[in-house]
Ligand SMILES: [Fe+2]
């Protein structure tokens with residue numbers, strides 16, 4: 001389903017800080033991703049990335065935008081080129097001379113699939129949020145009240161239930177939290193109210 005990238009350097013240092021606009025990012029997404037659920041997944045992860053950059057790291061508006069775009073584009077090639085996920089989007093971003101940190105974050109969002117280890121804070125948080133965001137969204141869809149009243153302990157229960165969202169790798173989520181040095185509960189508590197804003 002995915003291809004190992006066989007390299008660890010992405011983009012060019014001189015392109016640091018060069019980022020497409022939100023409109024350009026959405027154009028790319030609309031061209032490449034027709035499945036509204038997959039688009040929603042990317043917008044949710046993007047929002048979480050931006051909130052983390054803003055609230056936890058107090059980064060500038062420009063950096064918040066970089067974090068947002070890493071989330072927004074991380075699965076952009078999944079629907080059209082499942083066998084080339086995520087090398088196709090990396091090529092596109094390199095071609096457009098996008099910020100190398102964004103490209104590295106996308107390249108390392110599935111270390112067991114793409115063979116690239118998350119290094120930067122951006123890399124690690126994309127890895128942390130990706131699958132966990134999906135699991136929490138799946139949980140919201142089975143709750144009649146959606147995100148309203150959702151509690152960390154409810155998510156943890158689903159997390160431990162192997163049959164629930166069975167395709168979500170619990171091992172990878174736990175590994176991501178360890179890498180980022182964050183307790184799972186803390187990340188879940190961060191996600192719930194913010195993801196509810198993009199549901
Ligand atoms: Fe992915």
Ligand SMILES: [Fe+2]
Pocket residue numbers: 041074075130131
């Ligand atoms: Fe994803």
